[in-house]
Amino acid sequence: MGIIIDKLSKNYGNQKALDAVSFSIKNGEVVGLLGPNGAGKSTLMKSITGAILPDSGEIKIDEFSVLNQPIETKKRIGFLPENNPLYFEMYVREYLKFVADIRNEKKERIEEVIQKVGLTPESHKKIGQLSKGYKQRVGLAQAILSNPEILILDEPTNGLDPNQILEIREVIREIGKSKTVILSTHIMQEVEALCSRVILLNKGKIVSDSPIEEFKGQYKSLEDAFRQLTN
Numbered sequence: 001m002g003i004i005i006d007k008l009s010k011n012y013g014n015q016k017a018l019d020a021v022s023f024s025i026k027n028g029e030v031v032g033l034l035g036p037n038g039a040g041k042s043t044l045m046k047s048i049t050g051a052i053l054p055d056s057g058e059i060k061i062d063e064f065s066v067l068n069q070p071i072e073t074k075k076r077i078g079f080l081p082e083n084n085p086l087y088f089e090m091y092v093r094e095y096l097k098f099v100a101d102i103r104n105e106k107k108e109r110i111e112e113v114i115q116k117v118g119l120t121p122e123s124h125k126k127i128g129q130l131s132k133g134y135k136q137r138v139g140l141a142q143a144i145l146s147n148p149e150i151l152i153l154d155e156p157t158n159g160l161d162p163n164q165i166l167e168i169r170e171v172i173r174e175i176g177k178s179k180t181v182i183l184s185t186h187i188m189q190e191v192e193a194l195c196s197r198v199i200l201l202n203k204g205k206i207v208s209d210s211p212i213e214e215f216k217g218q219y220k221s222l223e224d225a226f227r228q229l230t231n
C-alpha cells in the first residue's frame with residue numbers, strides 16, 4: 001500500500017526532466033521533495049497525479065496503476081499545483097461548490113474544509129480579493145475536499161510573508177497528521193518543520209533519499225546537504 005514509483009522517466013523534447021526515478025512511500029509518511037530549479041520536482045508531482053504522462057516507468061497508488069486505472073488513483077489524491085490556479089471572479093463558496101459538484105461531494109463538505117483550512121473570516125469574499133495566503137488556503141481547501149489519502153503540494157508556501165508561511169505550515173501539519181503528504185519546497189526550515197523524510201532530486205535523478213534525522217546527521221545543515229549534493 002502507499003505509492004510505488006518504478007523507473008519513471010520523462011523528457012520534454014531534448015530536455016530530460018526525470019531519469020529512471022524509483023522510490024516508494026508508505027501510508028502516513030510526510031515527504032519533502034527538494035531540488036534546485038528545474039530538477040524535476042513538479043514533473044514528478046504532476047506524473048503522480050496523472051496530470052502528465054511519463055515516457056516510461058510505472059506509478060502505483062495502493063494497488064492501482066496511475067496509467068491504467070486513473071479514476072481509482074485520482075480519487076485518492078488531492079493536489080495543490082505550483083502557482084495555485086484559481087478562478088479569481090468566483091466567490092470562495094461558489095468555487096468550492098463548483099469543485100464539489102465536479103467530484104460528486106456533498107455540499108456539507110464545503111463548510112468543513114473552509115473551517116479546516118482557516119478560511120472562515122474571508123470566506124464571503126471573491127477569490128481575487130483575497131491575500132496570497134488566503135488564496136493558498138482556498139487551494140488547500142479544494143485539495144482536501146474529497147478527503148483524499150494522499151496530498152501533493154507543490155511549493156505550498158511560495159511567495160507568502162513569514163506570518164502566512166507559519167500559518168499555512170500549521171494547516172499542513174494538522175492535515176498531514178492523517179494523510180500521506182509529498183511536498184516540494186525551497187525552504188529548508190519547512191522540511192525540518194513538517195517532513196519525516198527527504199528526497200533530493202538533481203537533474204532528474206534522486207541523489208539522496210533518507211529519513212530527515214539521518215539526512216541531517218550526515219551534513220552540517222540541510223542547506224549544506226543541498227549545496228553538496230546538487231552542485
Ligand SMILES: Nc1ncnc2c1ncn2[C@@H]1O[C@H](COP(=O)(O)OP(=O)(O)OP(=O)(O)O)[C@@H](O)[C@H]1O
Binds near residue numbers: 036040043044
Ligand atoms: N512543459 C514543458 N516543456 C518543456 N520543458 C519543460 C516543461 N515542463 C518542465 N520542463 C523542463 O523540465 C525540467 C524540469 O522541470 P520541473 O518544472 O519539473 O522542475 P522543478 O524541480 O519543479 O523546478 P522549480 O523548482 O523551478 O519549480 C526543466 O528543465 C524544465 O525547464
